[in-house]
């Protein structure tokens with residue numbers, strides 16, 4: 001699905017990602033953890049096609065294609081979805097209009113006709129139920145005046161609407177109460193299929209109680225310093241990142 | 255990052271003007287220049303009665319004593335009034351009885367603009383008065399409307415057929431001494447629309463005037479007079495376009511509205527005069543005086559404007575709230591792109607008791623555009639319980655453009671409640687990227703964001719035109735981001 005090889009990237013000349021290699025296979029869930037500022041969102045931004053992050057080295061192959069050559073909207077239409085750490089407000093643009101435009105662009109890309117208004121509204125209804133998002137939210141302007149938690153749930157709703165092949169969720173669990181956390185986690189689990197994959201960026205083990213990752217990576221100072229199974233998340237929760245930092249320093253000394 | 259945004263902004267703001275063609279129509283033009291002779295000549299061309307010539311002459315003499323206003327936040331190059339042709343009309347064919355008698359070239363022009371002159375071809379429910387350069391060509395559905403007592407005709411016809419109405423109301427809202435351009439208009443106005451809705455009648459269709467400047471070096475000075483008698487209702491729309499030319503063209507119009515007791519008038523404008531080219535060459539100078547008088551109690555006048563055209567716009571559709579419990583509204587979206595400049599807003603004068611006014615102004619500025627909102631809310635001594643709510647928002651696309659807000663308040667009654675809110679926002683790269691990430695192209699994203707921003711105003715337009723206005727907004731910003 002996704003192969004990242006020795007990816008290096010910088011923002012305004014400052015090097016942020018310092019050689020990341022990672023492979024995500026169909027059906028897998030990868031968790032990425034790591035301290036604040038380690039580059040998790042930057043990695044997500046590179047994958048989604050944000051132009052202010054400059055890739056200086058390395059390759060990213062997505063479904064056999066060179067991802068870095070594709071525009072952001074083509075990546076989206078090819079099935080990459082980014083759940084934003086900080087979802088953006090677009091005043092005056094209704095969720096209905098926004099999602100209709102997005103869904104129909106995806107359909108056009110696949111050579112399908114646009115959905116009729118009634119089919120579209122039915123789809124909205126079904127997906128709203130699936131991810132248990134409040135009906136009222138979908139009738140408002142995109143994220144405008146949404147609470148932090150509502151914005152995150154709205155990201156999951158959009159993911160459900162667009163049915164991506166690779167969903168990157170950047171701290172979608174942060175700032176959620178217990179019920180919302182369960183909703184988000186259920187959303188992921190319901191959308192999980194043998195042929196699609198998730199990269200879940202998180203600081204907390206609690207999400208991983210619901211969404212069981214196949215692999216956990218620790219990103220530290222722009223590099224993946226540790227990769228293991230789901231038990232790594234538990235260990236991190238217990239010991240914090242100092243333990244990893246020490247390990248790295250020891251390795252350097254040794 | 256900077257460079258990408260620049261590129262994006264450049265692309266969306268470089269869309270082409272789609273109405274820039276010129277039609278080769280046989281015209282009757284008077285020599286260029288302005289003098290008392292010219293004023294008499296125009297009046298003579300139109301076989302006007304003595305009282306109207308007198309009105310023109312006193313306006314002209316007054317105009318000679320006036321100076322062009324310098325208070326707008328606009329850079330206006332000097333205008334040489336001796337270089338302008340003040341009257342140009344398609345050569346008249348005798349006895350214009352049916353549409354077939356209209357010059358085919360003229361018909362083609364309006365077809366091309368999407369304004370067919372044949373009634374059967376027309377949007378159902380819209381009656382049109384088509385004005386080209388100095389004269390009205392054709393008013394559709396005149397007979398249908400006449401059955402209800404509604405008068406909808408060219409201003410010139412009104413002068414001939416309903417002189418008493420014209421005499422009573424012309425200049426009653428915008429006096430001939432009002433301001434430099436209104437006074438000029440009062441001297442040389444050529445044609446325009448006239449509309450009278452009788453007592454108790456709800457006009458069953460949208461009335462609309464379509465203005466087209468065609469000739470070169472010609473000024474357009476039309477005058478619209480709209481009277482809604484007691485308990486009546488009318489919704490009125492005007493549209494306008496002009497050929498793309500390198501020279502600037504002057505458009506100085508007057509619109510006067512009178513709403514009697516319990517009457518309601520909705521006046522919508524979709525202004526799309528030629529804005530000039532990307533370097534700021536050419537384009538229409540749009541210096542317009544629009545004012546409505548809520549004369550009777552419970553009357554209501556509502557202005558909605560979508561301003562996307564003109565090189566320079568100077569325009570303040572206003573309401574005089576004289577009747578008790580009367581309401582004035584102003585909803586505006588003004589777009590300036592490339593080198594366009596706009597100084598626009600409104601004036602709400604509260605005279606009667608319990609009068610209410612609402613102002614919603616949305617400026618959208620791209621390229622090197624300059625956009626100013628200027629609004630006056632005035633509450634006179636006897637206007638107990640007057641209320642005003644004003645909201646002025648500016649949206650900037652890029653960093654070479656400017657948005658300015660000049661709200662003025664004059665309140666002479668303690669019971670007044672006046673609220674003002676203003677915001678300035680930039681169209682965010684973040685917003686565009688968010689759309690991109692959902693599969694929406696940058697061009698479409700800008701369309702969504704801008705229309706979302708303007709939605710409150712667009713929603714006030716009659717349905718048929720709301721769709722048009724949305725497209726127009728997108729087209730006028732095409733290439734400014736992308």
Ligand SMILES: Nc1ncnc2c1ncn2[C@@H]1O[C@H](COP(=O)(O)OP(=O)(O)OP(=O)(O)O)[C@@H](O)[C@H]1O
Nearest residue numbers: 011012016034035036037038039040041042043085
């Ligand atoms: N637009 C930007 N301009 C300048 N520096 C940036 C920008 N975006 C990110 N950075 C810097 O890049 C580094 C990595 O940031 P990033 O957002 O990827 O961290 P993160 O791992 O997602 O952190 P968090 O856990 O706090 O979300 C930080 O030092 C940050 O300050």
Ligand SMILES: [Mg+2]
Nearest residue numbers: 040041085170
């Ligand atoms: Mg982050």
